[in-house]
Amino acid sequence: MQVVEPWVVLTFAATIFLIGLGGLMLRRNILVILMCIELMLNSVNLSFVTFSRMHGDMAGQVSVFFIIVVAAAESAVGLGLLIAMFRTLRSVDTDDIRLLRE
């Protein structure tokens, strides 16, 4: 049976990570930015699982579990902040939240 080399899986994870990072840098809509962050988190999870398989160590998968919990909490708080921001500014564009700049 043909198998997939680990570096291929890792490269795939890196690709998703870079797509997410590129989106983070390019997009201004905070909703999309949050989605991009989810993409990046997922790619990291994938790397963890791959390494866990490679080394035969379950710590990687347990970490993934915790990352998922943190990510869920993060998106909940992030979306809450987003709603608060939208209520005050009527906008979800990051260009509109530069109030702290002089």
Next chain:
Amino acid sequence: MLGLILLFPLIGFLINGLWYAVLQAPQGRKKAGSLATGLVASSAIFLSFAVGVVAFVQLAGMPEGARVIENNLFSWIKVGGLSLDFVLRVDPLSSLFVLVIAGIGTLIHVYSIGYMSHDETPGRFFAYLNLFCFSMLVLVLGGALPLLFLGWEGVGLCSYLLIGYWYQDIEKAKAGKKAFIANRVGDLGFLLGMFLIYTTFGTMDFSALREVVVQRFGGMAPAGAELAAVTGICLLLFVGCTGKSAQIPLYVWLPDAMAGPTPVSALIHAATMVTSGIYLVARLDFLYALSPTALEVMAWVGGLTAFVAATIAVVQTDIKRVLAYSTVSQLGYMFLACGVGATGAGVFHVITHAFFKALLFLGAGSVIHGMHEEQDILKMGGLKKHMPRTFLVVTVAWLAICGLPPFSGFFSKDEILWMAFASNQGNRVLWALGLLTAMMTAFYMTRMWIHTFMGSERFDHHKVHPHESPIVMVAPLYVLAVLSAAGGFMGVPHASWLAHWLEPIVPHVVPAEGVNHSMEWVLMAVSVAVALLGMFAAHRLFRDLRRPEALKARWAFIHKVLWNKWFVDELYEGALIRPIGRVSQALWRGFDVAVIDRIVLGFGRASEWSGQTLRLAQTGSLQAYAVFLLLGLVLTLGYMIYGLV
């Protein structure tokens, strides 16, 4: 059990101190009287004395050579390789000191109830007094140098607090400051000596130290670097002693310390605290015995101090000042004894001196009390009639300090003189110095006695009505008078109980070879004759007050020098204090303001500037932050994978 000796004064201090600080100190509150506070303090120190007596009796019941009680209270300091327990230890030497401190302390506490009856804040006074006793007992009971140093600093603090007790008077506050600073100079020497002991011998516990020293030298004289180390240790510790025990060159604070209440002068500046230097030397006698240089320095410093202080005492007219210089002089005597190797004689003189000098001070206090705070002996006279009891006890003390047999001062002073003459380290010059001092002592004490109690009444009868002090003040005087009269018999030559008792700590001194034993009796007669001569001269001279005036006019220059205490204060002021002040001023302006302040302000300006500059990097754009994130990621990964080479 030894903890109890310390515990009682501490409790007394806490009761009086808290009572004063919480309930009496606030403005407008009623202050407690001297009776209630004094009873608390006196019973505290008396209980401590009782425990001390028990410890003494236990000690006496033990076999000779093994007389020691040790209590390890708790682990005190544990840092790195240094582990120090709070060990209290009583041996023949410290048991004597405990008895003297707590015993005379009790008498003086009782006396203070009467003396401080007109004071506004006796609660504060008695709290300080108890704290002093606590510290002093820590000093003598401490089983290691750092513990002794704890007490050493504690008594210094209490001395400062009590000298400046009437701090509303700026002169008295200054006197307290002077005492504290002079003591600090000495403490530096003490600290350095202590560190040197630790680095040289690796321990600071007295009994361990003694073992190490015996093991290392084993009766042989040290040589080379080790001799230098031992001499250094002894001299540095002696610097500490010159501060605490008022020797040249640091003695200047003691006469000024008379600004404190008279019981304080009696307890701290005559009987106990100032003798802690002798205690230290006696405690480390095994170390001092190894360094002839240190002993010689000590003997000469002691002898000179005794002589110089006595010359000053001859012309002073303030009754307390006369006694203060007399104390300095007698302390010099004790160091002279230690310096010629006769530490036992020094300790003997500490005890007898504590008796008669405390008595003299308390008697003087009684006189001052009866004369409505008049301290000038030229304005007294004829008080024999008005204060018969005080007259009686002061006469006993006077005879004791002059050194007439069979009063206590005779035995201790004579032993010191004999040792200065006969021991290996002694010589004729030191002996002559001591003898001359003895004569002057007899002279100025007689002068003071005549001026105070004899002759015509020179005070203003309309303003001053001399009266005898109350019984609470006189009773302790009687006790001390008995001790002053009979205390010498514990050290009768050749049958000395004291020397035998102290033998495990300070070995008995044998006279140098070639000194004829019959000389001892001759010298004894000489010293008594000299004392009588001094007394007689003073009697002839001061019977008629015109005669000293004529003498003063003829020797105006000498009188001026002595009256101004050899101008030592002025010398220190010009040679040390003012230059130091000037250097401090220059450093303040030149270094503190010009350099340090500028650096500190520079930091403020630098952060302001860097903040202004770096602020530009904060665009507020999320995308820009993401780019920085990417950059950081690249750098981190690059470092992890390729080591960034």
Next chain:
Amino acid sequence: MLSVSPVFFYLFAGLAIACSLLVVFKKNPVSSAFSLVLVFFAFAGIYALLDAHLIAAIQILVYAGAVMVLFVFVIMLLNADAPSLDIARTSAALKVAILAGCLAMLAFFVVAFKRMSPPAPLGPYTAEAVEAAGGNTRVISQLMFSEYVLPFELTSVLLLAAIVAVVAIAMRNAKKPGSAGKEA
């Protein structure tokens, strides 16, 4: 190395890459959100291929389920104005730079992963060992309640904190109906 069937892997990988590109480049957030769901499913498939069955299940439950619902709710709640592809407002040079940077990083990763030294000696949890011990889920659960019980309990604190935070954010606006109303 990894006993992963290449066919399914490349299928899921291609789906994931395509959909993530859609997430980034779709104008409408709703479209992005639905592309994201597909990415999550693709990831779940890959997890399953890698024998991480528990993670695959959680991926679907938490991400594809809970998180996505949250996103969609928020999008509905905001009901934002006509969607626009805001990428257009970025300068061309920056776009090129970002693209180049990402490609460079990718090349960097590929080189790094290929140069990576062969896997360290296998730990106790080989595929066979896990199988023998009762499967992936059982093994992880046992670990979670023994070795990792403290972090596991701490996650509950984290979730509680997140709940409190979100409620606080929402409450602050609700508390001042006057000001909120004015703006609305």
